[in-house]
Amino acid sequence: MKTLKLGTSPKDIQAAAELLKKGELVAFPTETVYGLGADATNTQAIEHVFTVKGRPTDNPLIVHIAEKNDVNFLSPINQMDDLFIKKQFEVLADAFWPGPLTIILPRNENIPDTVSAGLPTVAVRMPENQTTRALIQECGFPLVGPSANISGKPSPTTADHVLQDLDGAIAAVVDGGPCTVGIESTVIDISILPLILRPGAITQTDIENILQTPVSFAATDTEDQTPRSPGVKYKHYAPTTPISILRAEDLKETEDFSTALILSPIPLHSIKSGELMILSTQTLYAGFRKADQDKRERIVIVLTDEIEKQKGLMNRIFKAAGTNRT
Ligand code: TXA
Numbered sequence: 001m002k003t004l005k006l007g008t009s010p011k012d013i014q015a016a017a018e019l020l021k022k023g024e025l026v027a028f029p030t031e032t033v034y035g036l037g038a039d040a041t042n043t044q045a046i047e048h049v050f051t052v053k054g055r056p057t058d059n060p061l062i063v064h065i066a067e068k069n070d071v072n073f074l075s076p077i078n079q080m081d082d083l084f085i086k087k088q089f090e091v092l093a094d095a096f097w098p099g100p101l102t103i104i105l106p107r108n109e110n111i112p113d114t115v116s117a118g119l120p121t122v123a124v125r126m127p128e129n130q131t132t133r134a135l136i137q138e139c140g141f142p143l144v145g146p147s148a149n150i151s152g153k154p155s156p157t158t159a160d161h162v163l164q165d166l167d168g169a170i171a172a173v174v175d176g177g178p179c180t181v182g183i184e185s186t187v188i189d190i191s192i193l194p195l196i197l198r199p200g201a202i203t204q205t206d207i208e209n210i211l212q213t214p215v216s217f218a219a220t221d222t223e224d225q226t227p228r229s230p231g232v233k234y235k236h237y238a239p240t241t242p243i244s245i246l247r248a249e250d251l252k253e254t255e256d257f258s259t260a261l262i263l264s265p266i267p268l269h270s271i272k273s274g275e276l277m278i279l280s281t282q283t284l285y286a287g288f289r290k291a292d293q294d295k296r297e298r299i300v301i302v303l304t305d306e307i308e309k310q311k312g313l314m315n316r317i318f319k320a321a322g323t324n325r326t
């Protein structure tokens, strides 16, 4: 199959929608990372998403919608007697949508079980990218959108990253330029009591301020328990190049970094590196992919207090390093 690279013109959005209506897979841009789009109501298309990514079928998918009211197709939230959940949903959606927040809600029967890996809930997100929302509207159905990478690889933050993993395996990618956030959405489960399952650009404090109640993180990062968010138990975001993590003050000028790619939030004039990239959520995955492509011997990630405050970014760094850390 030849993978088309489409732009963001109305004609290209229509072309992408036609492919999706036929059950094909089309990657789309969002502010966080690129998603692998498919018709969320089409069982065969969903199965194809799992196969193409090499994704375990017990790891559910996020469903992307174009406007807040579309939630009623996926969840009975507005018919429920539980005013508490309904209110929390309203408050979160009004504050953070469109944007990098995924909300887990009770699920109804309109989408196949496979989307949610059999769970009684559904993960819903309204992305900020206008092209992608226009695409969903043009389709007339919501789109599943796991990150558009092979499972276990770093998520794609450009259309070219998508093609590195999936060229020839999907019908098209809509090129909306580089992602502005660069790491995946914050995931909050409000189906029981509010619980953050995955940290991201929208922080615990942002959420607590809006809900006016303390909200905790799910303690799930071990393989031996059943996590609320199945995806967190899998290896993730990992380059094949080994990763070393260093505090800025521990960098030694005498050490040889000539074969390394250094990701540092601050310029390091006295250190000789193979390559230096400025570390941020926008550059992390691109750096991982570049180190692999350039066959660097290692990736050195330099931490400062500012970086350590960014929980979403730190989560991705440690997940990546945890799998093959030097
Ligand atoms: O920013 C994002 O969320 C991107 C863009 C494309 O929207 N998508 C994304 O999808 O990161 P994915 O599939 O790579 O990550 C989805 C995460 C997984 O950890 C999955 O286990 C969790 O969300 N998830 C999905 N549905 C769930 C559910 N019903 N209950 C608990 N966790 C769920």
Ligand code: MG
Binding pocket: 146, 147, 155
């Ligand atoms: Mg992913």
